Amino acid sequence: xxxxxxxxxxxIADIIGCRFVGxxxxxxxxxxxxxxxxxxxxVFVDHPKYYAKSLNSAxxxxxxxxxxxxxxxxxxxxxxxxxxxxxxxxxxxxPFRPQTQNVGENTHIDPSAKIYPNVFIxxxxxxxxxxxxxxGAVVGDNCTLEExxxxxxxxxxxxxxxxxxxKDTGFDRMHSCGGVHLHKNVEIGALxxxxxxxxxxxxxxxxxxxxxxxxxGHDTVVGKGCLMxxxxxxxxxxxxxxxxxxxxxxxxVSDVVIGEGVVVYGQSGVGKSLEPGxxxxxxxxxxxxxxxxxxxxxxxxxxxxxxx
Numbered sequence: 001x002x003x004x005x006x007x008x009x010x011x012i013a014d015i016i017g018c019r020f021v022g023x024x025x026x027x028x029x030x031x032x033x034x035x036x037x038x039x040x041x042x043v044f045v046d047h048p049k050y051y052a053k054s055l056n057s058a059x060x061x062x063x064x065x066x067x068x069x070x071x072x073x074x075x076x077x078x079x080x081x082x083x084x085x086x087x088x089x090x091x092x093x094x095p096f097r098p099q100t101q102n103v104g105e106n107t108h109i110d111p112s113a114k115i116y117p118n119v120f121i122x123x124x125x126x127x128x129x130x131x132x133x134x135x136g137a138v139v140g141d142n143c144t145l146e147e148x149x150x151x152x153x154x155x156x157x158x159x160x161x162x163x164x165x166x167k168d169t170g171f172d173r174m175h176s177c178g179g180v181h182l183h184k185n186v187e188i189g190a191l192x193x194x195x196x197x198x199x200x201x202x203x204x205x206x207x208x209x210x211x212x213x214x215x216x217g218h219d220t221v222v223g224k225g226c227l228m229x230x231x232x233x234x235x236x237x238x239x240x241x242x243x244x245x246x247x248x249x250x251x252x253v254s255d256v257v258i259g260e261g262v263v264v265y266g267q268s269g270v271g272k273s274l275e276p277g278x279x280x281x282x283x284x285x286x287x288x289x290x291x292x293x294x295x296x297x298x299x300x301x302x303x304x305x306x307x308x
Contacts, residue, residue: 134190
């Protein structure tokens, strides 16, 4: 999330009542979680396991629960509860705005778009030329649908991110302030969901076609010309390169990369990054040619046991 203007380190620290380490005029231009950070951004970290990743990321301001050595050119904001204070900042700059109308504020709909009854469109969104939104479709805040996009009945684009911190009192949800960007000629099937980015954009590349009842998690980036069959489930922060095919009921864990041209056969479970140009099968999946050999070998197992 980019801020509406440049803020100083002191200004941001004052908003959440925290002390800081660094030049009080150090510049902050955005707020992002670790998978989306750019130069000028603030990121939070609240576990020693991830200190190094955050400190060495592109982010130039780190909201952290302990004072540590800070890389040159960066600054720290020291917080007892970084997750909570990060949420305070995102809610300060992009608060939740209830909506009682079918179309939100500061939203543009091209005259050529076809909007069926019972469609809901949130704030700060853009609906491009020749977009079709079928009955019951929901487009949340901060979403961009480019020319030729089709969203099927009761599909949801831009629902808040499934991102929680477990506490003694239960699960505390991170406030979503990102959105979704559907590039030209993307098609989203009925009852599918594309979650909004936590602080950036969940992105679906040009010409990608997504079947009914597919879920795509927050901050995932899908390339051009991909194909996803029904009941595919993709976790957050996944990168899917161009021309990937995921057949029915494929599941993908978070923070992996699926290489260009990959084909994953139905009901497979993707638990690691996949090399480009190959076909995969099984759960956990592996190269299809190896899995087919395993299946053939397993068929011989009963006979082998009987002959012992």
